[in-house]
Amino acid sequence: MSGDPHTGLLRDAVGLREVLFQSITAMAPAAAVAASIPAGAAFAGGSLPLSVLVALIACLFTASCVAELARQLPSAGSVATYSAQGLHPWIGFLVGWGYVFVEALVPALLLLQLGFTTAGTLHQEWSSYPVDLWWPWSLAGAVVIAAAGFFGVRASARFGTVLGVFEVLVFLVFAVMLISQAGDANTLSVFGTSHTAEGYEGFSGIFAGSVYTVLAFAGFEAAAPLAEEARDPRRTLRRAVLGAALSIGLVYVLTTYAMSVYFGPGEFASFAASGPASWEGVARASFGLFWVLVFLAVVNSTLANANACANVSTRTAFALGRIGVFPRAFSRVHPRHRSPVAGVAVQFVVAVAAMLGLGFAYDPVTAFVLLATVIVTVVIGVYIVANLACAGYFLRRRRDAFNLVLHLLFPLLGIAAFVPALLTAAGIPAFDFVTELSAPVSYAGPVVGVWMLIGLAVPAVLARRHPDRLAQTGRIHLEEPGQAQDNERGAVPR
Helix, strand or coil, X not given: CCCCCCCCCCCCCECHHHHHHHHHHHCCHHHHHHHHHHHHHHHHHHHHHHHHHHHHHHHHHHHHHHHHHHHHCCCCCCHHHHHHHHCCHHHHHHHHHHHHHHHHHHHHHHHHXXXXXXXXXXXHHCCCCCCCCCXXXXXXXXXXXXXXXXXXXHHHHHHHHHHHHHHHHHHHHHHHHHHHHHHHHCCHHHHCCCCCCCCCCCHHHHHHHHHHHHHHHCCHHHHXXXXXXXXXXXXXXXXXXXXXXXXXXXXXHHHHHHHHHHXXXXXXXXXXXXCCCCHHHHHHHHCCCHHHHHHHHHHHHHHHHHHHHHHHHHHHHHHHHHCCCCCHHHHCCCCCCCCCHHHHHHHHHHHHHHHHHHHXXXXXXXXXXXXXXXXXXXXXXXXXXXXXXXXXXXHHCCHHHCCHHHHHHHHHHHHHHHHHHHHHHHCCCCCCCCCCCCXXXXXXXXXXXXXXXXXXXXXXXXXXXXXHHHHHHHCCCCCCCCCHHHHHCCCCCC
């Protein structure tokens, strides 16, 4: 149980640095800069830096809400606990059900990217290397992530910290090089609306671009599930969630500015994730062997992101297993490393099965896009519910601490920012810049729908057979001495 120091997760195992990089690596900065953010260039053009700035401000609203809840409710259950406390235990379970599902799929997504990125680059350098021989690299990555998870949160978090520092430094150095090379072409006009793509003039292009760049921020909340393993979690988690969103958001702004002024704001609408008009393409053409570091940073980012999200899925499953709404096996920890070994094993099997199954059924790139659509759709839905939970928690349970701006205005603004992104991710053409999804990517919606329908049936069964278990979805693991006993009885303090 959570209150037993011999059977729970390892207490006080990691500090602010490791927890901060748990969120940073979950955002996959290098992969986002190189692949996700350029998608917005088709709309924002050379004004994409302004779109990224708008997305940063929008994401900080939700990051603030998650940070406020993490300070009040430190739990490995994270968003499931927040939703149960702020809204209803059923909603908390559904959030946990969906969150564990997609976070378990994220490693498969990133391992696919690791495979086809590595194979494609090797084929480009040595044509004799088969471009379809991607899977050995993906399997090797899966083993590395499983090993890091097995040896406990200290090993996993420190591994993520090293990877995170490397990828951020590479792109910061590259950004400085680009700005220096741009010389007189440096201009603050890219933070205006004068360089948007044709057909998306003015703020319509800026907001369209920001919807796509919002997706690059997904993962800032990943520090929250380490609540029971972090030192001084009430303060550490809040700083980590806000710090990751703000610091990496500024990295996104700087790197996008650097490439826009170097490449040329007028031509930036043609910038993409691959080919000559891409980060790696520019590095190859103009900066010699520096492209190797860019390539390594992107590969590094896939491993770091997979590692961080494996931590999220296993800790959330641990919390739900501990109270009996998931199989109890998920709450078992290794006697020495105190890692949730059942969750780590299941995570490995799910990642490898999804990666190989979809990768061979279609191709690794198509499988990547399909999984990305499933994941982003659910994660953005979770963010919207987290905003509602923040308002609900402070209005219903902590009126004494209620703040009109932090606990009502910011949640509303966060919801407003993520609804367009949700529609875009799902391919629902509510805006003129959203295109309908084609098969097999269009299967993402039905997959999510079926999974959540199953999730709706589980609470009904639990409510009939074990009425006390569902109510405990909102149970938290308090850090103050003497509270563990209340926690085990299901008491939830104000």
